[in-house]
Amino acid sequence: MKIGILGLGLIGGSLGFDLRSQGHEVLGVSRRESTCQKAIALGSVDRAEVDLSLFATADIVFICTPIALIVPQIQQLIEHLSAATIITDVGSVKAPIVNAIAPLWENFVGGHPMAGTADSGIEAAQRHLFVDRPYVLTPINTTPPQATAVVEEIVRSLGSKIYHCQPEQHDRAVSWISHLPVMVSASLIAACMGETDPAVLQLAQNLASSGFRDTSRVGGGNPELGVMMAQFNQQALLSSLQQYRYQLDQVIDLIEQENWTALEAKLQSTQKARPEFVE
Incomplete structure (x- = not known):
């Protein structure tokens, strides 16, 4: 062929x-x-x-x-x-x-x-x-x-x-497992760079290991590709970002309320769910 x-x-x-x-x-x-x-x-x-x-x-x-x-x-x-x-x-x-x-x-x-x-x-x-x-x-x-x-x-x-x-199903699915992680990962890096104490920022950079490497990898990728993901899959990505923000707000509330039991239950739930996405 x-x-x-x-x-x-x-x-x-x-x-x-x-x-x-x-x-x-x-x-x-x-x-x-x-x-x-x-x-x-x-x-x-x-x-x-x-x-x-x-x-x-x-x-x-x-x-x-x-x-x-x-x-x-x-x-x-x-x-x-x-x-x-x-x-x-x-x-x-x-x-x-x-x-x-x-x-x-x-x-x-x-x-x-x-x-x-x-x-x-x-x-x-x-x-x-x-x-x-x-x-x-x-x-x-x-x-x-x-x-x-x-x-x-x-x-x-x-x-x-x-x-x-269907094309629309594809775009909704990849907004969750590909496009959302890019934006979340990039936001993680940006948040860390917002540390105002230079000594603490330098220490964080020196101590960063596998956990930070794994969660920041896609956020440190090709910026042009990230912009195109947002531009061409805008509605699906916005929907997933809004749901992510809701989940993050829930975590903030649990920590502010010192509701450690509910926080542990949430983390147990995510621990159980992860293998369904990553073998």
């Missing part, structure tokens, strides 16, 4: 490694010629150019650009494709993308691999990134079953766990 990858960063580059290893011909397009050359040198793609016309004969194209660029890039891309070409994306928000692209391109299947690292760029690409990771597909009523089946086959070959849902 001839597979195109638009956007040769962490996700696009990693897809290229795995798809080439299975014998597919992988074509890559990036905005920078230097990135194209690096992708070829690393072995992530067979060919790479800055021109979208490279995808004219592709059977399927994966859109691996930042969220804000997905729709405008597809609008340009479809001028170069045959009607039979399948397009799928890897954006972490689905409803705005699916709603914008479905009327323009029948063979479009929304997708979101729940995989990644703190690093970015083609240099961060790695083999087997998607093994045992969730990969969400969001076909709608007008999506041709054959197009979905082709994307499924490729995703399954990556070793991913496939999930199907």
